Amino acid sequence: MRKNYGPVYALPSALWISAFFVVPISIIFMYSFLEKGLYGGVVWKFSLEAYRALSNCAFLKVSLMTVVLSVLATLITLALALPAAYFIARSRYKNTLLFLVIIPFWTNFLIRIYAWIAILGNSGFLNNFLLRLGITHGYTQFLYNPFAVIIVLVYTYLPFALLPLYSTIEKFDFSLLEAARDLGATNSQAIFRVLLPNIKTGIFTAVLFTFIPAFGQYAVPQLVGGRNSFMLGTIIARELTVTRNWPLSSSISVALTVLTTAGVLVFLRINNNLGGKTKAEHAASTRLHLQIKQHDA
Amino acid sequence: MKGSQIKIEGVSKNFGDFQALKNVSIEIKKGEFFSLLGPSGCGKTTLLRIIAGFEDPSGGDVTLDGASVLPLPSNKRHVNTVFQSYALFPHLSVFENVAFPLRLKKLDNSTIARRVGEYLQLVKLDAHKEKLPDKLSGGQKQRVAIARALINEPSVLLLDEPLSALDAKLRQHMLLELDAIHDTIGITFIYVTHDQEEAISVSDRLAVMNGGEVLQVGTPSEIYETPEDLFVASFIGETNFFSGTVASVEGSSALIDAEQCGRIRAFMDKSVAPGDHITLAVRPEKIRITLERPDQCDKGLNCLSAAVDEIIYTGFLSKYFVALRGGHTLRVFKQHVNYFAEESKIAFGDKVHVWWDVGDGFIVEVKRL
Numbered sequence: 001m002r003k004n005y006g007p008v009y010a011l012p013s014a015l016w017i018s019a020f021f022v023v024p025i026s027i028i029f030m031y032s033f034l035e036k037g038l039y040g041g042v043v044w045k046f047s048l049e050a051y052r053a054l055s056n057c058a059f060l061k062v063s064l065m066t067v068v069l070s071v072l073a074t075l076i077t078l079a080l081a082l083p084a085a086y087f088i089a090r091s092r093y094k095n096t097l098l099f100l101v102i103i104p105f106w107t108n109f110l111i112r113i114y115a116w117i118a119i120l121g122n123s124g125f126l127n128n129f130l131l132r133l134g135i136t137h138g139y140t141q142f143l144y145n146p147f148a149v150i151i152v153l154v155y156t157y158l159p160f161a162l163l164p165l166y167s168t169i170e171k172f173d174f175s176l177l178e179a180a181r182d183l184g185a186t187n188s189q190a191i192f193r194v195l196l197p198n199i200k201t202g203i204f205t206a207v208l209f210t211f212i213p214a215f216g217q218y219a220v221p222q223l224v225g226g227r228n229s230f231m232l233g234t235i236i237a238r239e240l241t242v243t244r245n246w247p248l249s250s251s252i253s254v255a256l257t258v259l260t261t262a263g264v265l266v267f268l269r270i271n272n273n274l275g276g277k278t279k280a281e282h283a284a285s286t287r288l289h290l291q292i293k294q295h296d297a
Numbered sequence: 298m299k300g301s302q303i304k305i306e307g308v309s310k311n312f313g314d315f316q317a318l319k320n321v322s323i324e325i326k327k328g329e330f331f332s333l334l335g336p337s338g339c340g341k342t343t344l345l346r347i348i349a350g351f352e353d354p355s356g357g358d359v360t361l362d363g364a365s366v367l368p369l370p371s372n373k374r375h376v377n378t379v380f381q382s383y384a385l386f387p388h389l390s391v392f393e394n395v396a397f398p399l400r401l402k403k404l405d406n407s408t409i410a411r412r413v414g415e416y417l418q419l420v421k422l423d424a425h426k427e428k429l430p431d432k433l434s435g436g437q438k439q440r441v442a443i444a445r446a447l448i449n450e451p452s453v454l455l456l457d458e459p460l461s462a463l464d465a466k467l468r469q470h471m472l473l474e475l476d477a478i479h480d481t482i483g484i485t486f487i488y489v490t491h492d493q494e495e496a497i498s499v500s501d502r503l504a505v506m507n508g509g510e511v512l513q514v515g516t517p518s519e520i521y522e523t524p525e526d527l528f529v530a531s532f533i534g535e536t537n538f539f540s541g542t543v544a545s546v547e548g549s550s551a552l553i554d555a556e557q558c559g560r561i562r563a564f565m566d567k568s569v570a571p572g573d574h575i576t577l578a579v580r581p582e583k584i585r586i587t588l589e590r591p592d593q594c595d596k597g598l599n600c601l602s603a604a605v606d607e608i609i610y611t612g613f614l615s616k617y618f619v620a621l622r623g624g625h626t627l628r629v630f631k632q633h634v635n636y637f638a639e640e641s642k643i644a645f646g647d648k649v650h651v652w653w654d655v656g657d658g659f660i661v662e663v664k665r666l
Contacts, residue, residue: 173382173384175380175382175384176384176386176387178351178371178378178380178384179378179380179384179386180386180397181350181370181371181372182349182350182351182371182372182376182377182378182446183372183377183397183398183401183445183446183449184372184398184401184402184449185372185397185401186372189401193397193401194386197388198386198387198388200388
């Protein structure tokens, strides 16, 4: 039998994650239980003050807004990405189209947000366009509201949803759709009963890839959102840099992490229940397969 | 007899510049097991897809019991398909795969359970109904696909090379089962295959296709014993070809000067005139091989002398490759009756006589100069 080098291969990434993820998040967790220093920083004295501040009505409102904005952005992203990924997977020009999806990454994220300001702004392209056509009279305020945040969030995460969807749809056996129609299904029945269940993994990945980063977004609500569209990320930054209440910004961060993790766990549970037996069976067969492989080696 | 009569009338199909089907017309009878046989790319699958409703023909019509099916989408046709790759739904159990068409019709659970049970029994899969498709063997998947295609009680079942993914032994077995299912259900089967043995052993009638055209339609024995076309003769079974010019015509037979062996006599299944250039086909098992020259050589037999080049012993028969005087090789198959007393006496290098009945040669091609 060959020696198992698995742990050795995993060591570099384990070190990296420990140093730059586990340690910082532990520091944040620790800071959230300390007293705030006068000019930022912390005083090394245990306190629950930072968590007491979380029950504040304003904070709860921002939490709710964060959930609403990121859920809406995720749903819209999915609705746009699914048909697009399907189209790309079936297209003769899929490589070119995939390339086009990736092109925006060549430009810095912040610059792309500023581009949206140039489009949606008071003297931006959209306003000028509508004025020229005579549809509007005078400038319309498109920026600094929840809609602008959603538009830019959708724009930002569309490729992240599109790529996993594309990769599962591309592997999908399209003769299954023909089989469904042959057996009496209409086009939409074929899509809902055969296509969607078989690309479930892609859909779940796309949802996670969109929802988690959108939930923690800071730059987008900061730049295109207004006073009524704060997200948790925005106030974490404000508490850290402006108000300089480090314990509070830490406790909000902890809350954000807990909320995201809880959301993902619930989501995974739903996923598992939908195809519970399938998954378990799959896991069992994978284990068996691995055992056989090891045995062979 | 259940099932439907299908008429394919002048169907053609173009993919860009490529003509996949050229004016194909076939009439398939009610309840028939009909095969479309041809090499890959001959248009047989395209024809099947047109009947199923996955492709629209560029011209012509397809009718089921006299009514055109072309205006109907595939989900409205009383036709179901067994796909080459089975196309089982990987997220559904065997039971749910078979139940899929019934669920679409929103039948109640007890009806679904009863009917799925019946069809799973028909294909002998009732023990595996909770399994997912990827836990099944190839033969089992095949059965699920058949049960699923039958449960809607279609009047025509289309089978697109359903056995090509199975190994040879299983293929024989499934073929017999398909035949049994056809006898039980009694609907029309249209079976697409490139395997001539499958087509011949199981079909009531078959159409041989090549290059988008139907070359011959007939019962398996008609196709094998009386091929009308050079391609049909060469595609189905093994054949010896002689090419030559018609020297003269006497009654129902013609004298032919063959390039390979000199003057031979051929039955005129196609009318020929002196001077025509023809190709004659003779099946290897129709040719006899003996050490002695037979007596009837001048009365209705074609006799040639040859030398044994090679003998391939295959168990129940031997294949002799004999060189004619001109150097041309002729294949002769002889089934073993008493191997040690008879067949083993002919050995490599022996001078032998090969001979066949004039009626066993078929003119498969005529070129008029």
